[in-house]
Amino acid sequence: MDQFSPQRRAWIQTWGQHNVNTELSNVLKSGHAWDSVDPNQSTPIEAAGLLFVKLMQVTNRATSKIFDVEWSLRVGNVERTSYPTRSYKDNTGNTATMNEIFLFDVNEPFQLEMTVTGNPVPTKFGTMAGFSNHLQTLGQLDLSFCLETMDKSVRTYKLRRPIPEDSSKAFKSDCEVVVMIGLHVLEEPIEDRSWETEVLYQGFLTFMTRGGRMTSWKRYWAVLEGRTLKLYDAEYQLKRDVVGVVPLAYVQGVEPPDYDKVDVVANAFSILVDPNGVDMAGMSSYVEQEELDYSLYAYTDSAHLHEVWNAHLEEALDQYQGNMGRRGEIQRAKMARRASQSLSRHSFESSMPPSPLDSEEGGSSTTGMIDARFVW
Incomplete structure (x- = not known):
């Protein structure tokens, strides 16, 4: 937690979990910073955006058979997988309840790719009931995001049915997930003048x-x-x-x-x-x-x-030269950030235009x- 900027640390802590530190094992650090520039380094120290994903529930309505469910998440070239969670029978089929949190650094518009797989739990009837013990893909989902702050909220998604490699082995798929998603984007740097x-x-x-x-x-x-x-x-x-x-x-x-x-x-x-x-x-x-x-x-x-x-x-x-050099770094960071926002909005058809860049906050450039x- 100490690696995050104060505003980001406060945002993370609002999820209300008691064991915060133990749930940050999937945090990845990289990229650019917008709220601070280390005077001893020419490169920023924190990513512009932090994607928060909390896995909560997987419901498979296609069958009442029990699965060990795994949930894979991918952002860019970074992939993380949850621990296997055994489902239980219910009226709608079978449901797996989870409580895992994943954080991903992002610096531009991105896609969150989710894949849910299930490993059938053998029963005393085994394959006599026609129940295969091979790993099965229960569903997939791709979500697109622009680089703008999004409050954490609980969402329910219907997964896309997987396309079987062998149609003779096709199985029913009717799966939905409950997930909490939020995106924290660092504010533009406020320069100490x-x-x-x-x-x-x-x-x-x-x-x-x-x-x-x-x-x-x-x-x-x-x-x-x-x-x-x-x-x-x-x-x-x-x-x-x-x-x-x-x-x-x-x-x-x-x-x-x-x-x-x-x-x-x-x-x-x-x-x-x-x-x-x-x-x-x-x-x-x-x-x-x-x-x-x-x-x-x-x-x-x-x-x-x-x-x-x-x-x-x-x-x-x-x-004076040192302070003006740091001012230049912050201005370049602002321009890069706003360019990213502009691309983000253009790519995902958002209507809010980027704000103009003043050469100096609250004053003239000369x-x-x-x-x-x-x-x-």
Whole structure:
């Protein structure tokens, strides 16, 4: 049970059995996951769907003779067979009562193939009563499923009569089964986005800024978050609105400054930015784009803070790349899941259309750009 995700484990436990762990011997694990992606693995850890089948009863109305009944289930290339269960005579023929549970991993639309066989129990009359002791197929049934959640429910099915290989040995067949079937499909992943606004470090930074026709050094209160570096007024800090934002999506690295290009103190560093991430719309007309080296120059109040800021900036960039990589895995999982649903519905004529895929849940696919006044 510990191998299942919490929502799947809760769904399994709702069948109300007391000996849950002892009834999971037929569980197969494989395939893809939609609710979680292991950060240490590139492959998901749990199948999209879990088929639940509980065998309950087989009734053979064709004869009152006693059988040892076996029930075979097949999904794809995986086949499982129940333990033999002896039937008993009743008014309608003979009935075998079972209580076995089978679970199958599924990742696409599938068929459940069921075959019920009976091994006649010899009587004191033996074959004198014309009762063969050879294994007999009592009936077969194929059920088609699309990959959509289906609540567990008890169903009764009439089995299809088997086609005998030798018509001279044909026997009567009138068999029905009672089975509980359910299909659990994992929900789409709900991404934890708390890392985006997590404050990794904050403190004073002095940036070179462009204003009018002159440049100057201006001190800011800088807040490094999981996705951005935000700049606030140095005096009022967080009491006033942000005055500048540097999205980490456009930061290519942190390096020592080029002292031939800029006159700056020793505790400085250069933040390299992607040219595509600079908002050129607000740049003054007298500034030529070719003049820019696409760097943000900043310095700290001390040599110690210089080391601290460098370490936090590099760590933030690494974490950002890792988090965005996991976001990509989840998005691909969503697309694969929805493609599977679309195929499922198309194959089995379901009317519900697949939901649209947003590039980012609850937000835009694009991030803000870097204010040109900070870029040199």
